[in-house]
Amino acid sequence: MKTLNRTANFYDVIRERRSVRLYDPSVKITKEEIKELLGEAILAPSGTNLNPWRFMVFTEPAIKEKLLPMASGQQQVVDASAVIVVLGDMNAYTVENADKINQRAVDAGYMPEEIKDRINNSVQDYYGSVSEQIKKEWQMLDGGLVAMQLMLAAKARGYDTVPMLGYNIEEFRKEFNVPEKLVNILMIAVGKAREPGFPSVRLGVDEVTYWNGNL
Amino acid sequence: MKTLNRTANFYDVIRERRSVRLYDPSVKITKEEIKELLGEAILAPSGTNLNPWRFMVFTEPAIKEKLLPMASGQQQVVDASAVIVVLGDMNAYTVENADKINQRAVDAGYMPEEIKDRINNSVQDYYGSVSEQIKKEWQMLDGGLVAMQLMLAAKARGYDTVPMLGYNIEEFRKEFNVPEKLVNILMIAVGKAREPGFPSVRLGVDEVTYWNGNL
Numbered sequence: 001m002k003t004l005n006r007t008a009n010f011y012d013v014i015r016e017r018r019s020v021r022l023y024d025p026s027v028k029i030t031k032e033e034i035k036e037l038l039g040e041a042i043l044a045p046s047g048t049n050l051n052p053w054r055f056m057v058f059t060e061p062a063i064k065e066k067l068l069p070m071a072s073g074q075q076q077v078v079d080a081s082a083v084i085v086v087l088g089d090m091n092a093y094t095v096e097n098a099d100k101i102n103q104r105a106v107d108a109g110y111m112p113e114e115i116k117d118r119i120n121n122s123v124q125d126y127y128g129s130v131s132e133q134i135k136k137e138w139q140m141l142d143g144g145l146v147a148m149q150l151m152l153a154a155k156a157r158g159y160d161t162v163p164m165l166g167y168n169i170e171e172f173r174k175e176f177n178v179p180e181k182l183v184n185i186l187m188i189a190v191g192k193a194r195e196p197g198f199p200s201v202r203l204g205v206d207e208v209t210y211w212n213g214n215l
Numbered sequence: 216m217k218t219l220n221r222t223a224n225f226y227d228v229i230r231e232r233r234s235v236r237l238y239d240p241s242v243k244i245t246k247e248e249i250k251e252l253l254g255e256a257i258l259a260p261s262g263t264n265l266n267p268w269r270f271m272v273f274t275e276p277a278i279k280e281k282l283l284p285m286a287s288g289q290q291q292v293v294d295a296s297a298v299i300v301v302l303g304d305m306n307a308y309t310v311e312n313a314d315k316i317n318q319r320a321v322d323a324g325y326m327p328e329e330i331k332d333r334i335n336n337s338v339q340d341y342y343g344s345v346s347e348q349i350k351k352e353w354q355m356l357d358g359g360l361v362a363m364q365l366m367l368a369a370k371a372r373g374y375d376t377v378p379m380l381g382y383n384i385e386e387f388r389k390e391f392n393v394p395e396k397l398v399n400i401l402m403i404a405v406g407k408a409r410e411p412g413f414p415s416v417r418l419g420v421d422e423v424t425y426w427n428g429n430l
Binding site: 006007008009010011013014015017019031035038039040042043044045047049051053054055056057058059060063066101102104105108110111133136137138140141142143144145146147148149151152153156163165175176177178179182185186198199200201202203205206208209210211212213215 | 222223224226228229268269270271274278316319325326352353357359361362366378380390393394397400414416418424425428430
């Protein structure tokens with residue numbers, strides 16, 4: 001697969017990925033490369049493989065300028081090469097969507113027809129019986145999975161990122177007429193750092209880990 | 216840093232990671248290696264770097280057996296070398312926690328004292344004013360980020376994983392006396408595949424991507 005015929009040390013990628021807020025505005029990323037990057041990101045898993053993720057990609061300077069007031073003037077939304085807003089499609093949690101995806105798996109010879117039918121039934125039972133609120137939580141989880149893989153895949157290509165929750169979701173949805181079925185998950189700026197991100201600390205593993213049920 | 220002095224091709228890792236449900240029960244992973252793995256996972260970012268993630272790790276056979284009925288008899292919770300339940304600490308979204316983490320950044324010379332104070336104030340304003348429901352959604356997002364990095368880090372070490380939502384959270388919480396402040400995010404089985412995972416399909420990038428505000 002062309003997009004994956006590359007190399008990058010996984011451990012360098014996870015160690016060198018840092019949140020970067022100052023970008024070189026002269027750097028452009030081609031649409032083709034952004035598509036490759038998204039293709040790598042969506043190798044991430046999602047609940048019942050329903051692929052709920054959707055991506056609004058902003059690369060045109062005039063459109064990125066519209067994001068600036070929504071993001072409290074955080075300059076990275078303009079200076080970064082691309083701003084990718086990760087959304088989740090609430091209609092992904094339906095039998096129609098499950099059938100669409102899994103029919104392709106059947107056609108590719110990855111899945112027997114009867115497994116597809118069984119998954120359809122379980123999607124009906126499982127997703128059909130939970131509240132919109134729980135589905136929203138699952139969207140956030142699935143969105144987090146794909147967003148992490150996206151940020152790592154960007155770093156593997158030599159790009160920096162910053163995940164952003166600090167923007168006005170209501171204004172964003174109004175400006176771009178985002179339909180109700182799409183929920184906002186995370187905004188990610190992608191580009192080349194003008195200045196390196198700050199190192200940061202973490203709570204230690206022993207502070208956040210509990211063994212064999214001992215809390 | 217010892218734990219990162221290793222190599223693995225990032226592109227192999229993201230391409231070869233698949234959800235695996237059949238594990239070799241004879242494979243043990245040492246506590247030391249699980250701690251290294253978690254140390255790699257928590258290099259992931261989190262909202263305001265509040266590190267809300269917590270991990271309940273199950274490796275003892277007798278304790279893993281307790282998970283079996285909660286997980287509708289899915290054998291991977293017993294056969295996998297470890298089951299890691301990712302949780303989120305709702306108390307992470309407090310000034311106390313922000314100050315604890317950022318004081319360490321100040322002490323390490325990564326952060327000026329006045330930035331720490333400014334973050335404390337913004338945590339007070341930002342997290343102090345939102346509902347528990349929104350915080351839960353942020354937990355799911357932050358949990359998704361760290362869970363993805365955990366699954367990739369496991370693959371980089373040659374282990375397989377499967378993310379699981381299909382277990383009874385109420386029974387789990389009762390059995391292990393999980394305090395209210397910890398919310399369940401995702402269960403992940405980690406081990407060596409007895410049989411390879413199935414290949415799977417994804418919606419195409421063009422089906423899930425919108426450019427420059429055109430939905």
